Amino acid sequence: MFDRWRILSGGLLSIFRSSNHLPKSSVVLSSILCSSGLPYWTAFYVPRYQVSNDLWGKSHFNWQVEGENYHILRTGAFPFIKFHCSNRPVEDLQIEDIFYRALKILNLGLPTFAYGLAGLVMTGHMEIFQVENKEITLFYWYKEDRGSPN
Template identity: 65%
Template sequence: MSKIPNKQTILIGGIKSLFYQKKGLPKSSTVLSTMLRNSGLPYWTAWYVPRYQIQNDLFAKSHFNFQVDEANYHVLRTGAFPFIKFHCSKRPVENLDLEDNFYNVLKMLNFGLPTLAYGISGLYMATHTEQLTVDGHDITIFFWYKENRASPN
């Protein structure tokens, strides 16, 4: 496993990723499914992944169903520069198109400024990290705190 990237590396990597996407990075959907499986398909989880470590194949998806093995998750996802933020809750499949469109319009109307603040706060307030290996790449997952994965709430 590689060492945990520092704040400067995450910020500079995030800026570079706005202009140049490194080839061969794992897809964010693959990181999402790997993280959920490695966590034992928890009831909920919320984490950040540095945007420069992944290929953002879920771009423009804000609230959607995501199937992992036998479990369905409602995923709230946002670009929270210099990260991408995921909040996942295990729930039955529902039509989330209205909410997805609402969140996308809301992000456009506020020019992404709240999501930028959310990302910068994650950069400074994350207190726990976990390492994943996905498609041969070491990925660092950031949490505000260590989660209790057995908790149903």
Template identity: 50%
Template sequence: MSHFNWTLDTGTNYHILRTACYPYMKYHCSKREVQDLSMEDKFFRFLKVINLGLPMLFYGLAAIRLISHKEMVRVSDVEEVPIYFLYAEDKGSRF
């Protein structure tokens, strides 16, 4: 899926827009109300198919050189997963 709702147990919903960009996963997350995103999901999937995924491949290969920040996210008591960013998040920002 490329564009979908992700609702937390607290009732907060996020719209997730994601795509592969080898060897990474690129995503955008916005806090929004639940909406039917099936048409947008199909549209983004169509775009990926018609351009053979080449733009995201090149973006991902360029990101190998551009990534400058890594954070470890704990997913269980014993396992952590690295999350890579082009730059560090401003933890004190309003949004």
């Protein structure tokens, strides 16, 4: 289905390589939401070697796309970056953002690393999107029904 070793090795190499030539993860996030028809929710992994991680350090935040607000739960899940997006009204998410960041620090990132490895093994569906003339491959646990409110 997809080359898991390429994702893992690309993730390892991305630690040492400049990502200035890659699309920003914020641009990828907005593009994916728009390309998907502004779904009620979506959750996906993007390989970290395919993007410049300009949202580093953000865990739970509001994200505006074409007049819609999304609550974004984001984590580095090596060798991916994991996004969970829910279309919801704007809320003050600062306390939750600090809480999730603190949890990641306190547990040394081990659960997020395990989450990334689970994504590497368990993802069952992938889609390719064009963002800034680059192919970005998104990985999902399963094929989503984008019209579903759940």
